[in-house]
Amino acid sequence: MSGQTKRIEVTLETLMESVDLAEDITLRVADAAGFDEEQRYRIGMSVREGVINAYQYGNLQSRDRKIFLTFELNEDKLLIRVLDQGAGFLLADVPDPLAEENLLKTSGRGIFLMRAFMDEFSVARGTNGGAEVVMAKRCPPARRDAPSASQEG
Amino acid sequence: MSGQTKRIEVTLETLMESVDLAEDITLRVADAAGFDEEQRYRIGMSVREGVINAYQYGNLQSRDRKIFLTFELNEDKLLIRVLDQGAGFLLADVPDPLAEENLLKTSGRGIFLMRAFMDEFSVARGTNGGAEVVMAKRCPPARRDAPSASQEG
Amino acid sequence: MSFKATAREIGSATVMDLSGRITLGEGSAKLREMVRDLLNSGHKHIVLNLGDITYIDSSGIGELVSGFTTVKGQGGELKLLNLTKKVHDLLQITKLFTVFDVHSDEQKALSS
């Protein structure tokens, strides 16, 4: 691995099968970056959840919108962006799935899992207006303890 | 599979490791497209050879140039483009590796293999001036016989 | 590995041996149908053996919650058996571990 940042960009269509494809490409990239199986699983799941949201909520399953997945790897971390062409959203509007009244909800755990599984997580507004989920995993993996569910970001 | 064309775009850096990554992503895409192991191998090898050339000859191993890999899948075929940011080249200038005087050369078989392993093969000039290798495999695979080394395209 | 389910009737209970992935577009929808079919045919005591489930995403978690509350709402019970470490961790961090009726011994799951 050189000191420079390595960058891979993938443009996917708004299709259900893009979810699995994005996850598999992520696992491949995370493997090459030296993450162990447990970390690869968490990174892959986070991208999966991000792409599902881009597919469902951002791009509203519309085929003429794209999902942009970007990997940036440097010595410190693997940074991943999932950008869609939707209206964007605010993290503050997302209910806490751990709240007593939400525990038995059948959805609402995607963002929570990304936060728990990644070291950095935030949502920005993409240059095109869509939601851009930005998440990072420290590299080489430093955190081997149980996933924390802290709500920073 | 719907009747529409599915499109995946991958932008890779001019790095040796992009070669394996491109091949692995191709194998994944070809698998989802329903190609059997033998066809996946041929498609993967062809992309490998195309990306090696983009890395070596097109982008001259320069990190500030990119390699653009595009997949287009429809009911008829999987179309793959490998575009670099080099000076381009003419197929007519490429020596025939099967010619007696070239048989013991230690290089010059990449394009030959792409032609042998894919159903369509051509080289265009990309919009940015670089070489764009365009190749396609019929889908579902119709040709199960031994690879032919015909020089069409 | 795709989602698979096979049923075993043990006394008044149905043990569903599940394998593969419970994810959006794969196992989630099948799991929902499965639970619905069981309820429609009068099977209200359901044990989901997750020992061979390799992966669950947020959609899969949602489907387990949905199955749990639906079965309960019809006066039955849905229990989870043999969680792998990955699934255990998922239920732990989502605080669902104590919501579900989780077992690691089939006999005890059936008799509890």
Add this chain to the structure above:
Amino acid sequence: MSFKATAREIGSATVMDLSGRITLGEGSAKLREMVRDLLNSGHKHIVLNLGDITYIDSSGIGELVSGFTTVKGQGGELKLLNLTKKVHDLLQITKLFTVFDVHSDEQKALSS
């Protein structure tokens, strides 16, 4: 699976059991060094056992040709043993099958 090589001396010949991939950036460079080292240490009768080689790209083919001509140029011989179907097909379409000295029986490769 990455490239690996182990040597066996049999009489005046060296059998190299190769496994993995012979590709640009992986096995190709190692194969070149290996052949060079063998020649430098006076081993001119080389049998490359390709039975466990899973994959060869154009760079790997070039490296086999290079090894073949280099060894021959120094009065030795380089033989290929146990081609898989994939490698066999590659040498066939590139018209190298009849250029190389190819064997499917180690005894015969050693005694020929």
